[in-house]
Amino acid sequence: MAELLKVQNKLLSMKCCLCKNVLSVPPIMVLSEDGTELKCGRCKNNNEKPSVCRNIALENMAMFFSFPCIYKNCNEMIPWKEVGSHEDACDNKTIKCPMYYQKCERNVQVPKLEEHCKRYHKGNIYYETLNCSFSPNEDLISILISSNQQFIIYITMGSKLSEIYVASLKKINECFTYDLKLSSTCNNTFVAYENQPISKYDEVDHCLRCMRSNCDLRGYPHTKVKDDVPVNKFLKKVDLTAVKLIFGDISKIRYRITIVPKKEYKDNNKESSSEIATVENHKKEVNIVDDESLETNKLKQCPRCMKYVLDIIFIVNDEKICVECGIELTSQILA
Numbered sequence: 001m002a003e004l005l006k007v008q009n010k011l012l013s014m015k016c017c018l019c020k021n022v023l024s025v026p027p028i029m030v031l032s033e034d035g036t037e038l039k040c041g042r043c044k045n046n047n048e049k050p051s052v053c054r055n056i057a058l059e060n061m062a063m064f065f066s067f068p069c070i071y072k073n074c075n076e077m078i079p080w081k082e083v084g085s086h087e088d089a090c091d092n093k094t095i096k097c098p099m100y101y102q103k104c105e106r107n108v109q110v111p112k113l114e115e116h117c118k119r120y121h122k123g124n125i126y127y128e129t130l131n132c133s134f135s136p137n138e139d140l141i142s143i144l145i146s147s148n149q150q151f152i153i154y155i156t157m158g159s160k161l162s163e164i165y166v167a168s169l170k171k172i173n174e175c176f177t178y179d180l181k182l183s184s185t186c187n188n189t190f191v192a193y194e195n196q197p198i199s200k201y202d203e204v205d206h207c208l209r210c211m212r213s214n215c216d217l218r219g220y221p222h223t224k225v226k227d228d229v230p231v232n233k234f235l236k237k238v239d240l241t242a243v244k245l246i247f248g249d250i251s252k253i254r255y256r257i258t259i260v261p262k263k264e265y266k267d268n269n270k271e272s273s274s275e276i277a278t279v280e281n282h283k284k285e286v287n288i289v290d291d292e293s294l295e296t297n298k299l300k301q302c303p304r305c306m307k308y309v310l311d312i313i314f315i316v317n318d319e320k321i322c323v324e325c326g327i328e329l330t331s332q333i334l335a
């Protein structure tokens with residue numbers, strides 16, 4: 001028994017050389033030729049140092065033990081196989097405040113993010129719908145509370161391109177999609193991107209600084225590998241040149257983001273009736289025909305040019321048409 005305790009203590013004393021946490025999440029990879037530098041599964045996307053091989057021997061031994069959760073105030077001891085999933089869902093999970101780009105360096109317990117934002121970032125918290133105006137060359141990071149869940153929304157606004165992503169703080173992202181609507185005070189046209197996918201928030205993979213190639217946070221994967229920033233794959237790219245053709249004056253654009261729960265999620269959460277009402281209203285407004293259309297990234301046919309396109313825009317009279325046709329039509333109206 002005493003011997004086993006020694007083995008466990010030895011395992012607990014070995015740390016990941018990147019995140020400095022206990023090596024309790026597989027795969028455990030060897031990073032140095034002499035075998036002294038190891039990285040844990042939490043850092044599997046961090047390619048700062050190439051891996052030499054996987055340490056199966058260590059994993060085979062570790063699977064007989066339980067490990068503590070890395071988050072403060074959580075006293076659970078978790079079996080080897082469940083450490084990763086536990087930490088992902090742990091109520092004590094702490095993240096860097098997503099507003100740290102605004103010089104907030106605080107660490108926040110995930111369930112308390114709304115509270116934190118109310119206190120420190122009042123202008124960045126929205127309820128049910130995010131509604132903001134265009135401010136060029138700015139990154140906007142907001143928290144949107146919808147269906148009693150917290151979502152993190154990033155909007156970057158360049159001169160030609162605007163990039164958006166919505167991430168969920170819980171592993172419920174497959175239950176929701178979001179609708180993005182661009183509107184303008186210039187005319188009655190909307191540019192709408194419906195049923196966009198929501199990803200699960202990962203503070204490393206979603207690092208905006210990495211995207212901007214000026215990240216110096218230790219343990220973040222893209223300090224060195226600049227071309228392959230994972231956040232890129234979550235981004236919805238909006239071509240502002242096209243949007244400009246539709247609205248004329250780009251400075252008058254407004255962004256509107258709404259979270260759309262999928263039907264199954266609503267059925268399982270029937271107790272919250274007010275929330276369903278909002279969803280129904282919203283459904284009417286965007287005229288979602290059936291649940292099939294909730295599938296993300298499904299190609300849609302433009303009724304005007306008959307082409308199959310990913311993005312549709314729709315004009316006030318409810319006719320949904322593609323971006324190309326939208327530009328053509330509005331340029332006729334504007335001319």
Ligand SMILES: [Zn+2]
Nearest residue numbers: 016019040043
């Ligand atoms: Zn690690």
Ligand SMILES: [Zn+2]
Nearest residue numbers: 069071074090
């Ligand atoms: Zn925990």
Ligand SMILES: [Zn+2]
Nearest residue numbers: 097099104120
């Ligand atoms: Zn903060």
Ligand SMILES: [Zn+2]
Nearest residue numbers: 207210215220
């Ligand atoms: Zn980064």
Ligand SMILES: [Zn+2]
Nearest residue numbers: 302305322325
């Ligand atoms: Zn078309």
